[in-house]
Amino acid sequence: MPTHNRDIAAKFDELADLLEIQGANVFRVRAYRNGARTLRDLPHSVVQLLRDGTDLTELPGIGADLAQKTREIVETGELSDLQEIVQDVPESLIDVMGIAGLGPKRVKTLYEALGVRDLAGLKKATESGEIQDLSGFGKKTEQNILEELATRGSGEKRFRRRDAEELAEPLIEMLRQIDGVDQAIIAGSYRRRKETVGDLDILLSCSDAGPVMDRFVAYDDVQRVLSHGQTRASVVLKGGLQVDLRAVARESYGAALHYFTGSQAHNIRVRQLGQQRGLKVNEYGVFEGETRVAGRREVEVFEAVGLPEIVPELREDRGEIEAAQTDKLPDLVTLDDICGNLHSHTDWSDGAGTLEEMAQAAKARGLSYLAITDHSKAVRVAGGLDADRLARQIDAIDDLNESLDGITLLKGIEVDILEDGTLDLPDAVLARLDLTVCSIHSRMNLSGDKQTTRVLKAMENPNFTILGHPTGRLLGERAGYQLDMEQVIAQASQGGHVLEINAQPARLDLDDTHAKMAREAGVKLSIATDAHAGTHLDLMRFGVDQARRGWVTADDVINTRDLQGLRKLLRG
The missing domain is CATH 3.30.460.10 (Beta Polymerase, domain 2)
Known part of the structure; x- marks a missing residue:
């Protein structure tokens, strides 16, 4: 029986995926996804909560139906609704839907028209040329599928x-x-x-x-x-x-920790520095001849080769040795530096919490501000806001801010970048906001030139603030869309735009290499949780880790400013 929250949540995610393929009501699909998020991010065991007699409907996004189904999973290990739907929709289609460009409607077409039930069937249909003949697909889609299948087929499980x-x-x-x-x-x-x-x-x-x-x-x-x-x-x-x-022997523990932490490329450089000093550096210690001269503590290894200690996040041989030798190692951003979160959702779209609940969750975590950035209308499955609803939310945030103490809500929107590079909402309403998070959620399979042009055009809009999850990747599920990040970073530098490091563990987008490129170009970054529930604010640490791997300092991140400093920066 499932004992971990993640296992219970996985069943709701699976049910939502299959219902989406089946064409079920979008609100029903969203309810299961929100419930899965809530359960996955709970700090306490669901099993223990049930043993303690906790009413699960008190949790955000968990109604009576989901509470009953959660109990069913815990007590039986199964979910009857899931067992019923797999009679009509194979579970293996979830893997097919993980291919970029294959949403639920396309997966349903592949299943019904070609009998594609899994990735092997998809590969066979693609290689035979059958997919390009289907309405709404074409040769380019077929080629994109083949390329992603080839990518997925390589490498170890991670x-x-x-x-x-x-x-x-x-x-x-x-x-x-x-x-x-x-x-x-x-x-x-x-x-x-x-x-x-x-x-x-x-x-x-x-x-x-x-x-x-x-x-x-x-x-x-x-x-x-x-x-x-x-x-x-x-x-x-x-x-x-x-x-x-x-x-490991106590006298070798520091050396072993350095060796097994890696990376291999970093270790090679450290060994070379040791050789230049007549020393041998390995997992057992630092040796001069047969005598161990260092190794009990990790810092001793660095000191022996003439370096200050280098934090693990930087040990990739991407310039950290040279920076250490010239006293130019960056003072990396920390979780304590973060003053606010600039990407969050509420129950106005697909979030689980109200405006006030999200505000109080942010305050409880020591944040001084929280940007509300619900989806715009193009994301229909998320209940995105049109101009009228956004205008009403702006008023609601203004009213709520008058009664809030110790936390300020910023007015924002996660506005879709449409295929032609325009933003999904009128400039008049966007101009009323404190900031915008501009993101792509559709047409991810465009060519690199078209996708890059799309983003660059969006960045020309005077209401563009932050590029949200810039490459659109989902780790282990979906490669990012084709995008020339050098051009995007150059445009951001020229226009004073911000790039997001999305802290959702499935995204962590920007990656560390692009984050490093951005900060070297003088581009500011936002480390944001993309929170769909109050507990998601705890994900900030993953974004900070990613930023640290990209050599990012507190000054590189806009949400390390206090509220006054942030407002000044946003005003330009």
């Missing part, structure tokens, strides 16, 4: 950082509670805060490793034990994530 964290953190906490354990740290790309990870390396320092290895392989969430020794063990968790545990 986990979004947040998914890996949900599996890893309870395990690492269990290890740290064992008597005799001094340190247990997850190294690798996880420690470097990469957006996805392939597996986990945990480094252990303890008085007696054998019993710790025994506890590790007996951990409740272990699905399969790959190896079990006295100082090393490897398992696959029930979520499919491989975890390797290594016990």
